[in-house]
Amino acid sequence: MAELGNKIEEITGKGYDRHVVWSYEKGQRKVPAELIPVLARIFGVTTDMLFYTEAELHELKHIDTLTTNLADYRKMAENDPAKAVVEALNRLEEAQKEIQNLKDQIKNYKNEAETYKAELEKVKPTIKKISKYIDLLGYD
Secondary structure: OOHHHHHHHHHHHOOOOHHHHHHHHHOOOOOHHHHEEEEHHHOOOOOOHHOOHHHHHHHHHHHHHHHHHHHHHHHHHHHHHHHHHHHHHHHHHHHHHHHHHHHHHHHHHHEEEHHHHHHHHHHHHHHHHHHHHHHHHHOO
16 A cells, blocks of 8 residues: 555655555545546556446446447548448357357257256255254254
8 A cells, every 4th residue: 555655645645645545545534636637647557447347348338339320420421422331231140140049049048947946945945954953952
């Protein structure tokens, strides 16, 4: 904590003792907005990485990619409408395959869940018997 406070002080010129840094780490104090880029620099990450999980970052990048692709398609449609239609149809076909793949995964997960549910129903009577014995023996 003291080391982080020292690094922050090196960059900002303001002192941050270990108690202040500790309160940031424990969530007892909010990190001031002006420290966000400083912390990102110290940890060698982007500011986004301080706020989002990897999955959330992946989703954000996917949205950025989609926006870029839409702009590219608009430009393509202006210059070569036939090519844009072919590209769009190819993308739709890929999307349909991906959707089918996801549907298949959901079906598999549902089947697995049903299997686990059936197994749980089989062991419930045993769990109840064990619970009764534990109660009779006075264990908590």
